[in-house]
Amino acid sequence: MNSLAEYSSPLIYESEYGGYTDDFDVFCSTVTKGEALDIACGTGRNT
Structure with missing residues (x-):
């Protein structure tokens, strides 16, 4: 697996x-x- 493979699959990430x-x-305090x-960048875990 290359170093960026984890970012190409939401399930792996x-x-x-x-x-x-x-x-x-940090996010909640700001x-x-x-x-x-x-x-719509990434998996949406911060939203």
Whole structure:
């Protein structure tokens, strides 16, 4: 498997990083209530 293969398959990415939540506090502390734009990049785990 090449070094970028994990990013070409959502199933592989989620199996490796789906349980990682250490960065949620950073995202949640910077977002205020209101509207958000999801530009459909990645698996959507932060939205």
